[in-house]
Amino acid sequence: MTRTNLNRFGTLIAFVLLCVGFSIAAPAAFASPANVFNLVQQMATLAIVATAATLVMTISEFDLSVGFSASLAAVICFVLFGQGYDVWLAVPAALLVGIVGGAANGVLVARFGIPSFVATLALGTILSGFAFGLSGGQSLFQSVPDGFKSLARGDVFGIPVLGFWIVAVLGVAAFVLTQTEFGRRLRAIGGNAQAARLAGLPIVRDVIVTFAVAGGLSALAGLLLASRLGSVQHTMGEPLLLPAYAAVFIGTTASPTGAPTVAGTLLGVAITGVMVNGMTIVGVEPFVQKIMTGVIILVAVLLRRVGRAK
Amino acid sequence: MHKSIAALGLASILALGVSQGALAAGEKVSVITPFLAAIATGEMIEAFKAKATEYQWTVDVVDTAGDMAAFASRVEDATTSGAKAIVLVSVDPAQIQDQVDKAKAAGVPVVTIDGAKNASTVLNVTSDNYVLGETMTKFLFDQIGNKGNIVRFFYSAHPGVHQRELALDAALKANPEIKQVADHYVAVPGQVDDSRAAMDAMLLANPGDGAINAVWAAWDEPGIGANLAIEAAGRKGIVIAGIDGNPQAIDLIKACSAYIGTVRQGFGEMANIAAGELNTILAGGTAKADELYAPVELITRESLGVSCP
Secondary structure, three states: HHHHHHHHHHHHHHHHHHHHHHHHHHOOOOHHHHHHHHHHHHHHHHHHHHEEEHHHHOOOOOOOHHHHHHHHHHHHHHHHHOOOOHHHHHHHHHHHHHHHHHHHHHHHHHOOOOOHHHHHHHHHHHHHHHHHHHOOOOOOOOOOOOOHHHOOOOEEEEEEHHHHHHHHHHHHHHHHHOHHHHHHHHHHHOOOOOHHHOOOOHHHHHHHHHHHHHHHOOOHHHHHHHHHOEEEEEOOHHHHHHHHHHHHHHHHHOOOOOOOOOHHHHHHHHHHHHHHHHHOOOOOOOOHHHHHHHHHHHHHHHHHHHHHOO | HOOOOOHHHHHHHHHHHHHHHHOOOOEEEEEEEEOOOOOOHHHHHHHHHHHHHHHHOOEEEOOOOOOOOHHHHHHHHHHOOOOOEEEEEEOOHHHHHHHHHHHHHOOEEEEEOOOOOOOOOOOEEEEHHHHEEEEEEEHHHHHHOOEEEEEEEOOOOHHHHHHHHHHHHHHHHHHEEEEEEEEEEEOOOOHHHHHHHHHHHHHHOOOOOOOEEEEEOOOOHHHHHHHHHHHOOOOOOEEEEEEEEOOOHHHHOOOOEEEEEEEEEEEHHHHHHHHHHHHHOOOOOOOOOOOEOEEEEEEEOOOOOOOOO
16 A cells, blocks of 8 residues: 555544454444444534534634534423424524624634634633523423424434434535535635635625534534433533534644545544444553543644654 | 544544553543542542442442533543543533433433432432532521621522522522622632632622621632631631531531531542442442432531530
C-alpha cells in the first residue's frame, strides 16, 4: 500500500484493526449480532449531534449549544406529554425550539459578529436554564406515549430503527454538503469567509441557516435519546458535546484535505463508540478507558497534523 | 499514519491483555452507576466488591459520571458481554426501562442498590428516603426551635433524594414559622465545591445574624460545602444537617462545627444485603422480597458523646 493510500485510509484501517482486536478479545460478545445492534443504537444520537457539529465546522465556526438544545427539546417534549399533548404536536414543537435556538445562534454570529464560541455558549446556557426550569430539575419518565418510544426502539428487518435515522440524517447531510450549491457555498465560507463575502455569497443567510439546521439536528438527537431511554433529565444532552467534536476531529484525519466531512465524522463516531463499547465488554477499568480514548484521539489528530506538515 | 494504526492496534492488544485477566476469575458481575463520584455510592460499591471477593465473583465497575445515555449503553454492553448479573447503584431503573427490560429478557438478573423497585429487576435494597428526609428535617427544625430561616440544597433528578425533598416540603407546610430563604440545585459531580460557592453567595445575600439559621442538605456533601463557606465567612448561629452518614460529616459533627447532624444510611449493609441475595439468585434461588431496607440511624453530637462549648 502506498503512502498516499495509507494517509487516506489509515483511520479506516485503524478502525478495522480496533474491531478485529476486540473481536479476538471477546469473540462471543463483541462480534455478536446483538452487540452490533447495540453499537448502532449507542452511536446514533452522537452521530446526529456530530453531524450538526460538522455542518457548523464546515463554515469554520463552533456550536457549543448542541447538547443544551438536545436537552431542552427532550424536556419540552416530555412536559407536553405530561400535559396530555399528542406525539404529533409535541415532537414538532420540540424540534421547532431547536431550530429557533440554532437560528438565534446564527443571528448572533452572522449579524452581530459575536464569536461563535461565545454566542453559542451563552445561548446554550440560556437553553439549559429553560430545560432546568421546565423539568423542575427532576427526571421525567411518566406519560410517555408508545408512539414516541417507537421512534428509537426496536428494529425493521433486524436493523435497529436508530440505524435508519443515521442513514437518513447523515445521508442527507452528506448529499447537501457535497452535491448542492448550498454545500459548496458553506465550504467556500469555511475556506475563506472574506473571499466568499467579496464574491457576493449570501454569508449572513447561509450562516443563520447552518446554525438553524444544527439546532434542529441537536433537538432531533435529544428526542431520539429520550425515546431510547424513556426518560429525560435536564442535563442529558450535555455529555454529547465533547464526544461530538472529538468525532469530528478524528473524522478530519480521514479527509484528504483535513476538512470536516460527514463520512469522516461517522468514522470518528464509530471509533469512539467501538472504543468504549469494546473496552467495557472486555472489562477494561474505567480510568484506563478514559486514558486510552483520550490518547487515541490525540495521537490520531497529531499524526494527521504531522503528516500534513510534511 | 502507520503510527496511528499502531496506536489503535496497541489499544486492542492492551484491551485483550486486560480482558484475559478479567475473564480468568469467577462469574462476572457488572456494577454500573452514573454517580461514582458521590462518596455514598463509592462506599456501596466498595462494600459490594468486598463481598463479591468472598463469593469469588469478578466485578467490573463502570461509572458514567452523570451521563444517562452512556449509562443505558453500558447496561446494554453488560447484557451482551455475558455478565451473570447487573447491579445498578444509586439510580432508578425506570430511567432506563428499555435496557433493563432487555437484560431481563436475556436472563440477566438486575439488582439495584439505593434505587427503586421495578418490574424488570429482581431486587432493590435501599433506605426509605422519605423517612430519611423526615428524620433529618425534624431534627434540624427542633434544633432551631421550629422557627427561623433555612436554605435548601437539593438534587431532584435522583428519585431517592427527591423523596427527601418532599419530606422537607411537608415539614415546611406544617411549620409556618420556618421560612426557606434560598435554595440551590447542586451540580453533580463537583457537589462540594459547587455547594460551597452557592453558600458563599447565600451568605452574602442574607447578611446579619438570624438571616439564615439552618442549612438543609439533601445529602452530606452539599452540607460539607456549605460548612466550608460558613467557616470562611466566620458566620455564627447557623446549623447544618444532612443525610448519608458520610465520614467527613461525622468528623465535622465531632469537631463541634456548624454541622450538627446526619442520618446514616447503612450503605455497607445495603451492599452486603444485595450481594447476599444475589448469591442466592445466582445459585438458582430467589430474593427474600423484591425490596429490602437497611436500617437508618440519626447521628448527632449527643449520639457521638461529644460535648461542645
